[in-house]
Amino acid sequence: MKKVTYILxxxxxxxxxxxxxxxxxxxxxxxxxxxxxxxxxxxxSKLESSVxxxxxxxxxxxxxxxxxxxxxxxxxxxxSFTCLKNIVKTRPVLELFMHLxxxxxxxSGLTIVRLYHYLKTSSSLSEQHxxxxxxxxxxxxxxxxxxxxxxxxxxGKLLTVFHxxxxxxxxxxEIWKDRYIQxxxxxxxxxxxxxxxxxxxxxxxGTPEYIDVLHMGVDISSIPFTPQxxxxxxxxxxxxxxxxxxxxxxxxxxxxxxxxxxxxYNYIGGGELEDELKEQVSYYDNxxxxxxxxxxxxxEVKSYLNNADIFLLPSVTDSLGDMEGIPVSLMEAMAxxxxxxxxxxxxxxxxxxxxxxxxLAPEKDASALNRILNEVFxxxxxxxxxxxxxxxxxxxxxxxxxxxxxINFIEQ
Numbered sequence: 001m002k003k004v005t006y007i008l009x010x011x012x013x014x015x016x017x018x019x020x021x022x023x024x025x026x027x028x029x030x031x032x033x034x035x036x037x038x039x040x041x042x043x044x045s046k047l048e049s050s051v052x053x054x055x056x057x058x059x060x061x062x063x064x065x066x067x068x069x070x071x072x073x074x075x076x077x078x079x080s081f082t083c084l085k086n087i088v089k090t091r092p093v094l095e096l097f098m099h100l101x102x103x104x105x106x107x108s109g110l111t112i113v114r115l116y117h118y119l120k121t122s123s124s125l126s127e128q129h130x131x132x133x134x135x136x137x138x139x140x141x142x143x144x145x146x147x148x149x150x151x152x153x154x155x156g157k158l159l160t161v162f163h164x165x166x167x168x169x170x171x172x173x174e175i176w177k178d179r180y181i182q183x184x185x186x187x188x189x190x191x192x193x194x195x196x197x198x199x200x201x202x203x204x205x206g207t208p209e210y211i212d213v214l215h216m217g218v219d220i221s222s223i224p225f226t227p228q229x230x231x232x233x234x235x236x237x238x239x240x241x242x243x244x245x246x247x248x249x250x251x252x253x254x255x256x257x258x259x260x261x262x263x264x265y266n267y268i269g270g271g272e273l274e275d276e277l278k279e280q281v282s283y284y285d286n287x288x289x290x291x292x293x294x295x296x297x298x299x300e301v302k303s304y305l306n307n308a309d310i311f312l313l314p315s316v317t318d319s320l321g322d323m324e325g326i327p328v329s330l331m332e333a334m335a336x337x338x339x340x341x342x343x344x345x346x347x348x349x350x351x352x353x354x355x356x357x358x359x360l361a362p363e364k365d366a367s368a369l370n371r372i373l374n375e376v377f378x379x380x381x382x383x384x385x386x387x388x389x390x391x392x393x394x395x396x397x398x399x400x401x402x403x404x405x406x407i408n409f410i411e412q
Contacts, residue, residue: 001032002410003132005125005154007145011037011060012051014044015241018216018328019137020051025403027054031410034129035060036119038111046298061125063118064111082117090116092150096143096179103175112144119153131155133410139166142190143179157187159409161214162197164346168323177204184210189409193325194347214406217399218331227337227386230309230377234263237308237338239301239329242271244318247343247364249273249280251312254369256284261377265290265312266304310376311338315345316363326351331397334358334389339382341372351397357389 004026012020026033040062043051051057083090083097093116100109119125133156134149136142142160149155160183166172167180183190184207191214192198198213236255240246248267255265267277267290274292281290296304305311311333315324326347333340334351340358342348343365352358359376361368376382 001030003126003129004031004033004410005129005132005134006033006035007134007136007141008035008037009138009141010039010041011035012043012047012056013041014047016137017047017050020047020056021219021399022135022403022406023056024050024053025399026406029403029407031407032129033059034125036063036115036123036125037061038063038115040065061118061123063115082120083113086120086151090151092147096147099179100175105175108140112147115144116148116151116153119148133157133159135406136160138163139180140172140176142183143176146183146188157189157410158183159189159191159406162190162192162201163216164193164197164325165322167192167197167200168317168321168346170321173321181205187412189412191409194350196347196350197325212409214409215397215402216326216328217397217402218328218335218393220335220394220398220400223332223335225335225337225390226306227383227390228309229382232262234259234261234309234377235307236263236265236310236312236373237268237304238266238312239268239304240313240327241269242274242277244273245316245322245324247314247316248277250314250316250364250366250369252277252281252284252290253366254312254314254373255290256281256286257366257370259370259377260374263289266293266308267291268293268296268301268304270295305333305336305338308333308338310373311340312342312369312373314341314343314361314363314369315348316343317345324348326397330358331393335393337386337390339376339385340389341369341376351392352389353392355385357385357392 023033037060083094093112097109097112134145136145139160139162145158181204188210190201190211192201193216195213198211201211202208238251242248278292281287313327313330317323323346330340330342330351340352342352342360343363344360345363352360354360359372361372
């Protein structure tokens with residue numbers, strides 16, 4: 001049985017259900033999967049069944065467990081001693097530590113030292129797992145895992161999945177970009193989740209032969225396809241965290257500019273910008289048609305999706321450079337038969353072909369979003385778009401097919 005170890009920052013994370021699904025799919029296909037997570041994460045109720053399916057917590061080693069301040073200091077001192085005692089072999093770890101310190105990220109540097117110490121002295125990973133295949137989600141953790149391999153704490157093939165912020169946020173690029181490219185060696189594979197990110201890695205100097213696209217996807221079998229004509233009172237829905245890159249201020253502005261039909265706009269989510277968005281909407285003439293519903297349970301979200309006509313998610317590049325990957329929420333809406341409206345942002349055009357499988361506006365353009373909303377209402381080919389959107393997800397963003405691709409990379 002092939003041994004696969006996931007190297008993650010935190011586990012399990014609500015916004016990273018794709019990691020949990022990927023692990024469960026590998027286990028279903030006969031792989032012995034273990035997880036090394038730097039930090040524990042409180043389990044959200046929405047994740048309980050997925051995590052419990054194969055008892056993933058029993059498969060997880062936590063490097064930086066919660067404890068008192070004194071215990072953390074002692075742990076850090078022990079970790080530093082372990083690195084210095086093995087200074088010849090730990091050179092790659094210490095070199096990365098110094099790079100991060102010089103870059104102003106002392107916290108990450110210390111965490112790497114603790115990871116090395118943990119793998120060297122405390123980890124329950126079997127020898128077979130230590131010499132198996134490693135999957136690191138997000139580019140930084142590919143670099144960190146490679147340092148552990150170079151320090152001979154681990155040995156094997158490394159697959160690094162690149163998602164978005166680690167390749168777009170200005171500070172992350174400054175710190176990590178050159179080290180991403182250094183992963184192009186040996187049996188390693190760099191697996192960006194879109195062609196957009198693949199082209200960026202190549203533009204930075206990555207060797208094309210080492211870089212393959214591995215989309216994230218959805219479980220098509222769990223999403224019934226129930227396309228419907230638009231209701232007389234159109235139900236517009238957004239499900240997203242209230243952060244800048246979700247472009248919510250442009251979504252609300254778009255519906256405020258006047259729509260030629262009756263509608264209700266429901267927003268599910270919350271976050272740092274929620275109060276600011278509520279204040280923005282409070283000045284609109286049609287504020288009574290916009291509902292802030294807050295965070296909702298998984299079953300409640302499904303209920304709102306079942307009643308939605310249009311799913312609106314106008315993602316943007318935020319002020320720090322942070323960008324999306326390809327939002328799974330768009331895939332889920334398309335698979336269910338809901339019309340989607342988004343933006344020409346990051347890898348989203350690889351999922352949505354404008355006018356064919358959904359609709360796209362330029363980033364940060366509320367007027368264009370408003371025009372599209374009005375055009376959708378008068379469109380006579382909605383059913384064709386719904387069918388093509390479902391097929392697009394079935395063919396290219398189906399988690400079953402994507403698991404087979406991942407297995408192919410593992411077995412190569």
